[in-house]
Amino acid sequence: MTTNFDLDLLLEIVDQFASKAEQRLFGVEMPDGDLGAVRGLLLDASSVGLLAHPDTGRWGVWGAHVDSEGVGPSLAMLRRLGRVCAGLATAVHAQGLGTLLIGSECRSPAAPAGARLVAAFSPPFGVALDPRTFGDGLLLVDDRLQGMARYALVADTADLVVLAARAGAGSDACWVVLVLAAGTTGLRLEPTGARIGLRATGMVDVFADHVAVPPEAEHHRGEPAERRLSTTIGCDWLGQAAIALGSAERAVADATAYTCSRFQGGVTIAEHASIRLLLGRAEHDLAVLAAVLDRHEGTALSELDPTTLLRWGADARLAAGEHGGRAVTDALQALGGYGYMDEYGLSKRLRDLAALRVLHGGPDQLLLLRHGLPETATP
Amino acid sequence: MSSTELRRSAELLKPLGRALFDLGEVSMWERETATLPRRLARRRRAYRDFARRELAPLVAGADADPAGYDPRPLLGAAARAGLQSEQLPPPWGTMPVGVVRDGPLFHEVLKAEELTAVCAGLGLGLLAHGLGLAPLQLCGDLSTIRRWLVPVCRENRAGRPRLAAFAITEPGAGSDVEDTDGARTARFSTTARRVRGGYVLNGQKVFITGGAYADLVTVFATLEPEEGGAGRVDRDWTCFVVERGTPGFRTGRSEHKLGQRAADATELFLDDVFVSSENLVAAERSGWAINRNVLNYSRLPVGAIAVGIARGATEAATVYCRRARLGGKPLLAYQEVQLTLADLWLETMAMRAMVWQGARHVRPTQGVSSAVKTFCGDRAVAVAARAIELLADDGAHVCGGVEKRFRDGRLNQIYEGTNQLNRLALVEALWETDLAGGNGTSI
Numbered sequence: 019m020t021t022n023f024d025l026d027l028l029l030e031i032v033d034q035f036a037s038k039a040e041q042r043l044f045g046v047e048m049p050d051g052d053l054g055a056v057r058g059l060l061l062d063a064s065s066v067g068l069l070a071h072p073d074t075g076r077w078g079v080w081g082a083h084v085d086s087e088g089v090g091p092s093l094a095m096l097r098r099l100g101r102v103c104a105g106l107a108t109a110v111h112a113q114g115l116g117t118l119l120i121g122s123e124c125r126s127p128a129a130p131a132g133a134r135l136v137a138a139f140s141p142p143f144g145v146a147l148d149p150r151t152f153g154d155g156l157l158l159v160d161d162r163l164q165g166m167a168r169y170a171l172v173a174d175t176a177d178l179v180v181l182a183a184r185a186g187a188g189s190d191a192c193w194v195v196l197v198l199a200a201g202t203t204g205l206r207l208e209p210t211g212a213r214i215g216l217r218a219t220g221m222v223d224v225f226a227d228h229v230a231v232p233p234e235a236e237h238h239r240g241e242p243a244e245r246r247l248s249t250t251i252g253c254d255w256l257g258q259a260a261i262a263l264g265s266a267e268r269a270v271a272d273a274t275a276y277t278c279s280r281f282q283g284g285v286t287i288a289e290h291a292s293i294r295l296l297l298g299r300a301e302h303d304l305a306v307l308a309a310v311l312d313r314h315e316g317t318a319l320s321e322l323d324p325t326t327l328l329r330w331g332a333d334a335r336l337a338a339g340e341h342g343g344r345a346v347t348d349a350l351q352a353l354g355g356y357g358y359m360d361e362y363g364l365s366k367r368l369r370d371l372a373a374l375r376v377l378h379g380g381p382d383q384l385l386l387l388r389h390g391l392p393e394t395a396t397p
Numbered sequence: 398m399s400s401t402e403l404r405r406s407a408e409l410l411k412p413l414g415r416a417l418f419d420l421g422e423v424s425m426w427e428r429e430t431a432t433l434p435r436r437l438a439r440r441r442r443a444y445r446d447f448a449r450r451e452l453a454p455l456v457a458g459a460d461a462d463p464a465g466y467d468p469r470p471l472l473g474a475a476a477r478a479g480l481q482s483e484q485l486p487p488p489w490g491t492m493p494v495g496v497v498r499d500g501p502l503f504h505e506v507l508k509a510e511e512l513t514a515v516c517a518g519l520g521l522g523l524l525a526h527g528l529g530l531a532p533l534q535l536c537g538d539l540s541t542i543r544r545w546l547v548p549v550c551r552e553n554r555a556g557r558p559r560l561a562a563f564a565i566t567e568p569g570a571g572s573d574v575e576d577t578d579g580a581r582t583a584r585f586s587t588t589a590r591r592v593r594g595g596y597v598l599n600g601q602k603v604f605i606t607g608g609a610y611a612d613l614v615t616v617f618a619t620l621e622p623e624e625g626g627a628g629r630v631d632r633d634w635t636c637f638v639v640e641r642g643t644p645g646f647r648t649g650r651s652e653h654k655l656g657q658r659a660a661d662a663t664e665l666f667l668d669d670v671f672v673s674s675e676n677l678v679a680a681e682r683s684g685w686a687i688n689r690n691v692l693n694y695s696r697l698p699v700g701a702i703a704v705g706i707a708r709g710a711t712e713a714a715t716v717y718c719r720r721a722r723l724g725g726k727p728l729l730a731y732q733e734v735q736l737t738l739a740d741l742w743l744e745t746m747a748m749r750a751m752v753w754q755g756a757r758h759v760r761p762t763q764g765v766s767s768a769v770k771t772f773c774g775d776r777a778v779a780v781a782a783r784a785i786e787l788l789a790d791d792g793a794h795v796c797g798g799v800e801k802r803f804r805d806g807r808l809n810q811i812y813e814g815t816n817q818l819n820r821l822a823l824v825e826a827l828w829e830t831d832l833a834g835g836n837g838t839s840i
Binding site for chain 2: 047049140168169210211212213214215281292296339343347350351354355357358359360361365368369372373375376377378379380381382383386
């Protein structure tokens with residue numbers, strides 16, 4: 019696929035899948051849709067190739083094509099999936115994060131075809147790149163892994179855990195990327211518990227208790243590992259922003275349709291100044307977020323400096339939180355009391371956006387991290 | 398947090414200087430309570446104790462499974478504690494003495510904040526009773542008060558809960574009646590027709606808080622015009638008391654909603670419901686005035702609900718930052734965390750100051766009440782959203798204790814008139830005196 023990349027065909031397949039997913043998820047009136055349908059949908063996503071895999075023959079979200087085609091196709095896929103269900107889109111995104119962290123150059127048997135991945139790289143209270151917070155994360159000492167990584171996204175179930183850990187201490191400390199079977203002795207995956215949104219995707223805390231790490235489990239060390247980690251985190255934030263954009267676009271579209279169908283004072287409420295202001299601002303917010311996401315989308319990942327990618331990812335996630343979140347809340351407000359009721363779907367989008375606003379780092383953490391990134395040469 | 402050096406330095410001041418310098422380590426809640434008249438301070442403490450004792454154990458279950466939550470035991474406890482009969486003074490009810498001097502709503506806003514600081518949904522379920530009784534209280538008609546309000550207060554005071562609900566909103570109309578222009582064209586479909594000995598009501602109401610359990614509902618219906626034709630809300634609206642069990646009156650589904658989930662939002666159906674003339678509240682066609690004044694009185698407690706939600710988020714975030722550790726020290730020790738916490742506290746304090754100032758008005762007015770409701774509703778959502786951000790990933794989880802506040806707070810921008818309509822209500826209130834009719838110098 020990567021050799022004959024056809025974005026239109028790819029997006030057509032995404033749209034077909036999204037249409038089917040919408041019917042299966044939201045055929046019943048439940049706040050988050052029929053979550054029991056997610057497993058089957060992910061199997062379908064896998065069969066049509068939407069779930070990425072560290073195999074250059076696969077083209078799913080964050081698949082090997084990012085190295086040559088840039089992140090644009092993945093962002094477009096996530097944006098479209100986000101229009102249907104941000105949680106389902108995040109589950110697809112989760113598999114891609116594992117693929118990114120391993121890297122496309124790694125083939126089986128480390129990650130056999132079809133394996134479900136969970137990427138764990140976030141220590142408590144922050145993102146792994148913040149050196150101050152890292153002491154609370156995963157540490158590899160004498161071939162033993164110890165510590166925890168929190169809030170790892172997982173598409174339904176996990177066969178393999180892809181971990182970023184710190185090895186060594188002081189000035190000798192460096193990053194390593196490890197791939198371990200989910201059932202490895204001492205490795206524990208615990209669901210993080212009930213949360214406000216994105217309920218169609220799984221989320222686990224990964225605990226390592228003196229886990230023996232064989233040499234073949236280590237895939238990257240030092241600078242290559244750091245590059246993989248930066249790339250994964252940058253793409254994580256970009257993907258979240260794309261999902262938020264899709265979800266917000268749908269919210270605004272639904273609200274617009276609603277306001278054209280409701281009458282007050284002899285005219286549709288779409289003609290009321292207060293509604294026009296709400297929807298006008300929401301449309302502006304979507305445009306701002308889309309513009310941030312467009313910044314480098316055509317640049318091949320291999321040509322994108324990791325620092326630039328991280329800064330872009332942070333900007334996109336921050337814009338998603340601010341502009342995407344406001345677009346959804348304004349769309350909800352346009353429906354008045356009905357917007358607050360689960361039946362109309364806007365409340366779910368608001369919950370999902372609230373979850374995306376802090377997923378793998380709150381805004382302050384992103385701002386601090388962004389400020390601390392080294393300057394990159396102006397092209 | 399006063400340093401030892403500061404205390405030592407203060408000790409060197411003259412006695413008057415020392416007296417003017419408050420270095421006491423007293424919580425903000427205690428400091429603000431100390432500014433209240435003693436009787437209100439006692440109430441505030443009692444409301445807080447009740448909320449902690451009775452509401453706190455119910456919060457998680459009622460939010461997670463609102464359909465399985467039965468509010469009747471809590472309603473009983475609230476009645477026994479005197480919270481559900483404060484609409485009338487003793488011997489009929491438990492309204493505090495000095496209410497005119499303090500402001501008739503001051504105890505209500507204190508109660509609203511204390512209850513909703515623990516849980517907005519459970520708190521709303523109790524507070525909605527006062528809204529249901531407000532038309533009876535504010536109509537000023539002694540026969541209505543004697544017939545309906547006195548028995549309800551007496552029963553509740555005796556610890557036998559008797560719940561009231563307030564019914565305006567309909568499937569096709571709601572916020573229309575929050576401003577004058579909307580009322581002229583509002584399409585309310587609930588009607589009243591005069592018959593021998595009373596009235597026949599037909600129509601449907603939606604989103605009625607307490608509707609699933611209310612023993613009586615104050616229902617607004619358009620009375621058929623004398624001259625025929627379609628009725629108008631601002632000319633023909635009339636308030637009636639409809640009791641549970643009246644033939645033709647039934648409840649429908651309770652909505653699944655984003656937050657404040659422990660309080661139901663229920664459909665009511667009126668199919669040829671006959672009510673006697675005694676069920677008429679005050680006078681025929683006085684409903685528009687009753688409704689508008691109820692909103693003047695109810696929007697201040699709604700503002701206080703927003704304060705409670707913001708305070709709940711702030712307190713939960715503070716507890717989290719005290720408990721969670723990073724790099725060997727509590728989150729609270731980090732300056733970036735302190736800056737955000739400061740924002741949460743100061744926003745909540747500013748909201749409370751606005752509510753308390755509004756509650757000092759002897760007769761709440763549209764301008765003040767709408768301003769309080771709108772400002773506090775918006776700020777509560779902002780505070781809760783900021784609290785989620787502060788806790789980052791844990792903020793999105795139920796265990797963090799703040800995501801519910803965000804969901805709850807979002808309703809405060811919608812009910813009692815959307816905040817857009819409340820802004821227009823403020824403009825309407827200011828129009829003659831300060832905007833178009835004033836010289837613009839009163840500010």
